[in-house]
Amino acid sequence: MPVLKIHVSTELEPDSCRALAREARRAVVETLELPPGFGKVILYTTPPHCRSVHESRDPNFVLAELLMFRGRPDRLKGALYQRLNQLICQHTGVDGNNVFINIIESPRADWGIRGGQAAGSVDLGY
Secondary structure, X not given: OOEEEEEEEOOOOHHHHHHHHHHHXXXXXXXXXXXXXXXXXXXXXXXXHHOOOOXXXXXXXXXXXXXXEOOOOHHHHHHHHHHHHHHHHHHHOOOHHHEEEEEEEEOHHHOEEOOOEEHHHOOOOO
16 A cells, blocks of 8 residues: 556656656655555556547646545645656656646545455554
């Protein structure tokens, strides 16, 4: 927990995908002050013909969605927005104005983890 999904264009090289996934996971864990074994990242790639934006916009835009438990302070979320934006720009070459980050928070009771247990009843050790 948490899970970060990053949607990028297939024009991104595999080495850049790997580096972005690795560094984004580390940024989530460090910024949210989690134990080092936490956090997952999934990079989804889509070909240009499966993307649509206004002709004045960059079709290689990046969308990042972070699913996590409710309750983190705004200062941590703000720091995470900045860090993820920087990493995404660094590894994709996309301008920061074309990076969109959405944090989706839900209560622990709405997560099933560790063999089908409600996260609210599991000791996560932090």
